[in-house]
Amino acid sequence: MDFASNLFSAGTLSQILVGLSRTTILFIVSSGMSLILGVLRIPNVAHGSLYMIGAFAAWSVIQFLGGGLFAFLAAMLVAPLIVAAVGFVLERGFFSYLYEREHLMLLLLTFAFMLILGDLVKIVWGPEYRSVTVPAFFQGSAEIFGLPLPWYNLFLLVVGPCIAVLLWLVINRTNLGKIARAAAVDGEMVGAVGVNVGWVFAFTFVLGSFLAGLGGALIAPMVNISLGMDHSLIMETFLIVIIGGLGNMWGALLGSLIFGLSQSLGILVWPQFGIAFPYLAVVAVLVVRPRGLLRSTW
Amino acid sequence: MRKAVSFLAVAVAMLCMAGSGVAGDTIKVGFVDTYTGPATTFTNDVLDGFKMAAEKINAKGGVLGRKITYVTRDDKFKPDIGLTMAKELILNENVDLLVGTINSATALAVSDLCRKEKVPFLVTFSKSDKITGEKGNRYVFGMNENTEMAGRAAAKALAKRKFVKYWIAGDDYEYGHAIANGVFRHLKTLNPKVQLLGESWWKVGETDFTPYITQILAAKPDFVIVATGGGGMVNFQKAAQSTGFNRKVPFYQHAAIDLSTLMPQGKNAPEGVYGTANYLFYYPDTKENKAFVEEFRKTYDRHPKSGALYGYMTAQFIAKSFEKAGKVDREKFIDAMEGMTLPSPVGPMEMRACDHQVTLPMFFGVTKKSPKYDFLIAGDIVPVPGKDTMPSCAEIAKARAK
Numbered sequence A: 001m002d003f004a005s006n007l008f009s010a011g012t013l014s015q016i017l018v019g020l021s022r023t024t025i026l027f028i029v030s031s032g033m034s035l036i037l038g039v040l041r042i043p044n045v046a047h048g049s050l051y052m053i054g055a056f057a058a059w060s061v062i063q064f065l066g067g068g069l070f071a072f073l074a075a076m077l078v079a080p081l082i083v084a085a086v087g088f089v090l091e092r093g094f095f096s097y098l099y100e101r102e103h104l105m106l107l108l109l110t111f112a113f114m115l116i117l118g119d120l121v122k123i124v125w126g127p128e129y130r131s132v133t134v135p136a137f138f139q140g141s142a143e144i145f146g147l148p149l150p151w152y153n154l155f156l157l158v159v160g161p162c163i164a165v166l167l168w169l170v171i172n173r174t175n176l177g178k179i180a181r182a183a184a185v186d187g188e189m190v191g192a193v194g195v196n197v198g199w200v201f202a203f204t205f206v207l208g209s210f211l212a213g214l215g216g217a218l219i220a221p222m223v224n225i226s227l228g229m230d231h232s233l234i235m236e237t238f239l240i241v242i243i244g245g246l247g248n249m250w251g252a253l254l255g256s257l258i259f260g261l262s263q264s265l266g267i268l269v270w271p272q273f274g275i276a277f278p279y280l281a282v283v284a285v286l287v288v289r290p291r292g293l294l295r296s297t298w
Numbered sequence B: 001m002r003k004a005v006s007f008l009a010v011a012v013a014m015l016c017m018a019g020s021g022v023a024g025d026t027i028k029v030g031f032v033d034t035y036t037g038p039a040t041t042f043t044n045d046v047l048d049g050f051k052m053a054a055e056k057i058n059a060k061g062g063v064l065g066r067k068i069t070y071v072t073r074d075d076k077f078k079p080d081i082g083l084t085m086a087k088e089l090i091l092n093e094n095v096d097l098l099v100g101t102i103n104s105a106t107a108l109a110v111s112d113l114c115r116k117e118k119v120p121f122l123v124t125f126s127k128s129d130k131i132t133g134e135k136g137n138r139y140v141f142g143m144n145e146n147t148e149m150a151g152r153a154a155a156k157a158l159a160k161r162k163f164v165k166y167w168i169a170g171d172d173y174e175y176g177h178a179i180a181n182g183v184f185r186h187l188k189t190l191n192p193k194v195q196l197l198g199e200s201w202w203k204v205g206e207t208d209f210t211p212y213i214t215q216i217l218a219a220k221p222d223f224v225i226v227a228t229g230g231g232g233m234v235n236f237q238k239a240a241q242s243t244g245f246n247r248k249v250p251f252y253q254h255a256a257i258d259l260s261t262l263m264p265q266g267k268n269a270p271e272g273v274y275g276t277a278n279y280l281f282y283y284p285d286t287k288e289n290k291a292f293v294e295e296f297r298k299t300y301d302r303h304p305k306s307g308a309l310y311g312y313m314t315a316q317f318i319a320k321s322f323e324k325a326g327k328v329d330r331e332k333f334i335d336a337m338e339g340m341t342l343p344s345p346v347g348p349m350e351m352r353a354c355d356h357q358v359t360l361p362m363f364f365g366v367t368k369k370s371p372k373y374d375f376l377i378a379g380d381i382v383p384v385p386g387k388d389t390m391p392s393c394a395e396i397a398k399a400r401a402k
Helices: A003-007 A010-040 A047-065 A069-093 A103-125 A151-173 A175-192 A197-219 A229-244 A249-269 A276-288 B002-020 B040-059 B079-091 B104-117 B147-159 B174-190 B210-219 B231-243 B259-268 B287-300 B306-325 B330-337 B393-401
Strands: A141-144 A147-150 B026-033 B067-074 B097-100 B121-123 B140-142 B165-171 B195-202 B223-227 B251-254 B274-277 B362-368 B377-384
Touching: A010 A047, A010 A141, A010 A147, A010 A151, A010 A175, A010 A197, A010 A229, A010 A249, A010 B210, A047 A069, A047 A103, A047 A197, A047 A229, A069 A197, A103 A229, A141 A151, A147 A151, A147 B210, A147 B231, A151 A175, A151 A197, A151 A249, A175 A197, A229 A249, A229 A276, A249 A276, A249 B210, B026 B040, B026 B079, B026 B306, B040 B067, B040 B287, B040 B306, B067 B079, B067 B306, B079 B097, B079 B104, B097 B104, B104 B121, B104 B140, B104 B174, B121 B306, B147 B174, B147 B251, B147 B274, B147 B362, B147 B377, B165 B174, B165 B210, B174 B195, B174 B223, B174 B251, B195 B210, B210 B231, B231 B251, B231 B259, B274 B377, B287 B306, B306 B330
Parallel strands: B026 B067, B026 B097, B097 B121, B121 B140, B165 B195, B165 B223, B223 B251, B251 B274
Antiparallel strands: A141 A147, B274 B362, B362 B377
């Protein structure tokens, strides 16, 4: 097999587009994690569990409304809100008591919550596999040089940039965003000028959780919704956040791009080892820039 | 302080007592299996099938005047935890025999322990052919089909078809490789004309198969052997449906026609996917199968899946073998198990004496829509008897002598 000729074939473009749609999900989830890392300094291991709850909740909402495009769109909003509520309880009820303590404590607590939430999902939804159907509106696929690209993937390609722009607006153009960024740099000072830092943190965590839930809801039509989907994602999300630069939103985008594209293009070059490419990319980045590609807030 | 110490002592003593169980008046079965994470969807059925059969046996007075009881331990899908749990069940719980696991690596580790400890171990769900093949021993029994049997069953069915250029794709772990190689190796012997165009392997738990599918389509194979397990089955079928893969290139997945794969997808599973399964609740359309399905539905309010059959038959084999042995003795139990034949929902099952592998039939079929159910079922079902898919006793002896 001639590897180079593979890279410049009709398949490459569709492969890039597929990689980009995968990037979208990764970006949405990892931007939430990055936000929480940057502002609250919580390395949230339970972030993957929130994503899993998002997927299961989306399934429940769609079941409840009986399917169809409206049910799907409703689920895209309601499921992340449910996850945001879970995030609120986690932050106010547990994590907020540990900000003054060692990071290790927070890490352990979030790890505990990963296990607890995993079991909670099993109690609430049971061990059966769940599956959400792509709404009829997005069914089928477009043909690009004779190779299929599902419409739903194209839909994700549109959603991704929208989320990125919205996030950027929230963080850079709203007062809340500005306060959150200030609190990340110097929480004490922000408190001293009369801002209730606790609520800023709560808001940030809820927003981050919402993003995790949104990622889970968006991926629901593409995958088998099952226990354990949190584990497979949390690894990738952490790696993305690390190579992008801790707490850096654009870093999360860059990291997701590297992760998503290196895999889909890697498959073209060397199909048996498609898995390894994202990890090789991570190694390459960390060798060159151990602190991540963009400025870390840590 | 003294109070605390005495309290602790009492607590420890109580725990020890709770652990030892009252031996002698029951037959105690220890389950080591995965009860957390995605595998639970399969292991729950094994346990439920077992429970249903055991309760029926107990209601009739049990075995040798004893009730069948069981304890479960969660191995979290990890071989090292599974091994620890198995040891604990043997040493603290004094179980008479062990049942489990869905993870092949765990099953092999526990099988080795059981050989040393001389405890019978009935394997439910692990698919590695090493369990009753090259790593088989006196104390281990295979209660379900293995990759070798699935491979031979699929190869038999595929050899009759005209496909030449094959592509292999699958989960990059032992099960994936074993299934894919099993199918292709036997296919090549049955039909030397077939050729392997290429392979793709993805990590276990891969969620987005679209990039792999586009790459496979670009290579234009005649047929694809897809070796996914567990949740990957549904993931891959969803991707096949959204990319139209199944309408462009036919493909085979072991367990593609299995209820656990098709039911979650409802009416939107891809049609025309070739698959093999161990058990289908709507086939064979016999009195025995209908009765089993009816009973399972009455008890648990759902259709039984493959695991339910494994668990149900495991309980039957345990009861009948102890009865035949005439006393609760592990060695006599094993002697009784060897060659034991029992009626089952899918026809008579024999525990083959030479390798301790149960002769289970396999069903080859193609996914299709059905007016009766709100999910896809298998059509064009070809049953393949267990005897036709199992390696011969001579082959087993050769593999074990290595």
